[in-house]
Amino acid sequence: MDVCSSFSHNMDDEYAKFVRRMNPPRVVIDNDVCKKATVVKVDSVNRPGILLEVVQVLTDLNLSIRKAYISSDGGWFMDVFNVTNQDGNKVTDELVLDYIRKSLGPESCFMSSMRSVGVKQSTDFTVIELTGSDRPGLLSELSAVLRDLRCNVVNAEIWTHNTRAAAIVQITDEETGFAITDQERLSKIKRHLGNVLMGGNSRTHEAKTMVSSLEVTHTDRRLHQMMFADRDYEQDNDEDGGVDKVGRLRPDVDVVNWHDRDYSIVTIRSKDRPKLLFDTVFTLTDMKYVVFHANIDAEGPEAHQEYYVRHTDGSPVKSEAERERVIKCLRAAIQRRVSEGLKLELCTTDRVGLLSSVTRIFRENSLTVTRAEVKTRGGKALNTFYVSDASGYTVDPKTIDSIRQVIGQTILKVKGDAEENLKLASQESPTRFLFGSLFKSRSFVNFGLIRSYS
Incomplete structure (x- = not known):
């Protein structure tokens, strides 16, 4: 960029900042005007990306947007959102309301960098980005490889769609508990994970693996970008009347x-x-x-x-x-992001190799993970899995009951509509007697590391 164009660009930026300072965003939160929802109104000078920024703030707070009116034609931006909390009620938590005001109001210019798409250096963990062909057992194979390479999975998010898979995984060194910085070791990790990803049917797309010490600031955005770049949308077709193979209506x-x-x-x-x-x-x-x-x-x-x-x-x-x-x-x-399959939640004390052990058990019981979110907080593993059988259909309740007997009824829980059916199935399941005595004195947490697949 030459000096004149650089000067002009800087002047444009300064003018935009001046207009913003003279016309700061205004946020009004009203809990009285609507009977069933909290109304959030945002008025601001219009600028690129402002709508996404507002929606992201509300979404990241796990608020449901029930109604919205948006207008940004011209130099001004005006939004009205009716939002509820996760229980479907008005938002009354003052900490949440104050965060909305600060994030979207006059102070938002100081917080916007927190919400931008980008990366920052991290010494806490190493980030791995993976894209490739989806297949049953893929998550089990990837986590087993990481376990064998002495890596601990700290956080992870995995999406699958149209036979493609994308994942962002944060790992640490098993011994030090910090990010892995040795370039030779990182190359080895990348090579081994790439081999696993290429094990599927990659006729139309190549598998991709990226390893770095840079932290993704917004995982959902990055996963969308990864799957878009992998062209997962190309296999879409509506020739079957707009329904998928298990009868769900497509958007x-x-x-x-x-x-x-x-x-x-x-x-x-x-x-x-x-x-x-x-x-x-x-x-x-x-x-x-x-x-x-x-x-x-x-x-x-x-x-x-x-x-x-x-x-x-x-x-x-x-x-x-x-x-x-x-x-x-x-x-x-x-x-x-459609949550296909049965929702399972795992909560237990975190340990090295936990993800590998759990997904190996899923794989041995012919379950495939369609989406997963892996978190560790304060020494606890808080993991959510959506599973179906290897053909993509509903899981037999007796299979889930068997798995829960192995892992632990209080450790792995079924969420959603299937809970009652699984309770009934567990009353008849012979695995109650097969595994019951085995794990009475030895919880899954201390079960030990079962040998991973290499």
């Missing part, structure tokens, strides 16, 4: 042009779920579309979203090929 996405106003109108209808709005807004933003107006309604089991958008070059969708790509990418973004 209904459409794009039409409003020629009188030079907008493209994007409409989305799908089953509501947490973070749905974040996933669609992020995808539009990352694909370089600007949302000028939007109406969101997710008060029932189905969510309706309507966006009035233009590309960053100022044009609406220009061709049928572009229209189809927007539809496929939005549908993929919604389905990546």
